[in-house]
Amino acid sequence: MDNEESLSKYILDSEKLEINNFNKKIKVAFLSSFTINGLSESLKVKCSKKQISCNPYVAGYNQYNQEILDKKSGLYSFSPDITFLILDTRSIFGDLFHFPYSVTKSERENFVNQKITEIINLITKFNETSDSKLVITNLSLPHYSPHGIAETKTNYSFHDAIIDFNKKLKEKLLNINSAYVFDFFKFIIKHGENNVFNFQNYLFGDIKISLDYIPYLANEFMPYIISFLGLTKKCIVVDLDNTLWGGIVGEDGFDGIRLGPQPPGNAFVEFQKYLKALSQRGILLAINSKNNFDDAIQVIREHPFMILTESDFSCIKINWNNKASNMQEISKELNIGLDSFVFFDDDPINRELIRESMPEITTPELPHDPSLYSEVIQSLHDFSTFQITSEDTNRGQMYLEQKQRTESQNSISDISEFLKKLNLEIEIKKTNSFTIPRISQLTLKTNQFNLTTKRYHEDQIKKFSEDKNILIGCAQIRDKFGDNGITGVFIVEKTNYDEWFLDTFLLSCRVMGREAEKAILYFILNEAKNNNIKRLKAKFIPTKKNKPIENFLPDCQFYEKDGVWIYNLDKPFNMPDFLTLSEE
Template structure:
């Protein structure tokens, strides 16, 4: 277990924080049926360390029911963005926790049904009253039963009771868009019941999670906070020697490196398997290595125990160039921000070099023991998303397709390149399948984004049900593959003669192909068909959206006060190298 500060230190630091001064802000509520004093302060401090200002609310002791059921409660007055509801099974079961077999089998089954329904009603009551995300814990499976080894033989034994409640809760949550499960039982399993739970503290102040383990609970909670704010990382950049395999291939040779089923090579195999699992769910992998390219590529292509092959890496810089330059080149090639990247390198000097030049990159201190690499990767909470879309899962293959596009682009001029791409853009109104992706793009797109307004899934769902709103996604395909939904626009139609572009954005991976013009042309054509006279838009500059700063005037919008206006008496510019369809 990595060392953490003690609780008094966190509380002291929290008193000095001003959440309003941070670039990102979030409102977090914590509800529980036992004492969690100090957790909100730890979350505030940990948020501040990654430039998040956290305003927090923690309910009075065991008042979670009253907070949720009362429309006028302090919880709803606080208006949280994310709410954590952490419940312990002792209080939920009451006497049945200690004496389950004082009830017959039928009564125990009824108890499971009652508790499940109570939880469902509580969740529904909460989601009806607020837009906040709700993260509710499952229940810790008891390790002790008075029936001992016979508990598992009993119909609706104690452990089975809790398991069934957990399963029912999980299945219900799958149907709720804004509700997520926190695996409290897994947290206890990971850290050990005897470590986390202390009878002395339980008897003294109904403390069921030791103060020493609250920072680790806060770390797990930050997974949801980062995902909510769209701060998840999407690219892992890796060194090679002593990172993906043991030894130095240029000195030890192809046959001399440590990589295989026995120690110490199996530690690197395990690390690579964990990386591949992330790549398959959409995390981009890249290489930044000072090495002889031929030696390194021989291992990557041919070594029998190499898990990660050439096609798993979206970008590779294997050369003798300094790693700072390589990192810039990787970010440029992938067209992603440095703050989207995580860097793994066994050399502390290289880690310090990257951290100094690019503090926005998460540079991971992996130490010098390869046996820890996989565990360090697993413990990172920077890759979680509130929704993994089909586009996320295909991201690795999309970047490989992008390599082929760049090869074509280098062999011809821009106009011919765009024509040869055979680009097709399908404009689709938001539906239940595209909704998560459209929300995700609004949360994460920074560069080509007129306003950088951020919308959660519930916001997009509400827009889609409003007749005066138009929410569309642009799916982009070409001869090399399907880029998925990479563009979004949201239109407000409050005035029958004037539309307002609330949101207009394009993923960085398809910038420069005229897709933005095609999207805007589609907006203007539809507006004209509906008798609209003019379309207004606004550009709200940020530190990152400079690439879109000239888009509106270049298309033909004229600045009138604070807004850019396009008169539909003017010609609509339609790119001739793109086939546009509307669904």
């Protein structure tokens, strides 16, 4: 299923692509210590398949030092969004690759430390000059060692030195916000050294990733692009019969379905474990199944080998409705757009229905063999984010609480009564190393209650937080059902002594409709007043998705003049009394 086209096909296809034919665009630079021809072409084609225009810059052969150190280099004038720095063990280790034991153990250790220092210096230089994210590969571990089988009896051996290099690189980069390690070591584990490295390729043209495997590497780079553009999927919607278990519960019965430690039931156990792990890192799960509710829910609640429990699903639709209308309802209930869903169903007719009626949803083809289901999801590369925040890991729980809130809302007819009983607390927080990644993530992912939909990456948020002319913060929102985490962001430009401008104002969809935005605005207006500001200005930039915030400014007594919304600060602003506002 993971079969790749040949590199020459990618090169040809990329020549036929227009550069700017899609709305989503990204500039990607490639720096490397060896020949990587074909990589940018492969990535361009893969991006186009996701409706992304990828504009690449490929630095000259082994020119990465010069490109990074020279402030006037082509790299910097290209101004990439993401830069891949691809290194290899032979280039980094030089003569020590072949003769690691021509020096002492402590010299090998010093060598690794020195190389790490050199690379960190390069990264620092790069960060000083560029706003691009930097993805740097770690080193592959050759199976070869001049010590042969005695390698494992050697203290700080050649192989230890490479592993130590990778460990130190990772540790150093943990503290550098915009730099990330690409695990090339793992790439080789996945595909095998004997496949990826080929002496002829290497000796003929310093090609250290053989031509067949260049498209595979491009594949592994796709999650960075997806994540950068905020296109990460949020929810997997699964079918039940022949998807989470083998067989049809309505026909085969509770005891007849295939789910358990023996084949073929173990394939479904394996797939469920994979889904559970995804849900634990923040990907939501939902069910869309045509079934008798009682039959199916009994399996979920009582089957001894079910791995996923009812509470793992943020939304459950088990009924006889058509799956497209169920999908609409799931989208509405979870408050996330259709383009954030992956639909996973073994029935080709259902897949076709969803593909035709809701093309925004990613609907992968499924193999007949359930033992390959996990691989299908893995190969989508659609769930990656640069960083996992605590909001991500608690998301499933938060949506469950949301479900309870909605149920509670349904039982109360008066919305203001409901809001009063929620005991909403809004805590305004400043920027720090914990909140910056989350603030950036919210600007990248929030579409609905977002006044201007400006997307900002971590390094930009960090710069704003250091800028005296910018007021930036976020809001942690709690209620009686639980903690929603950081779910609001504001960025205010201190234009001059009289005026401030609301650059960014957003709320995550899961806290919409509770008037928490008024508490955040109240905070901003108070700050402005305390600084003797006369007017707060704002703009509403309409998009396809941000209708929910359309009336926010007029509702909060802003008036419009020449396309700009203005709030005069001599007017008092009242925050609803059921909200509790505090500052960190």
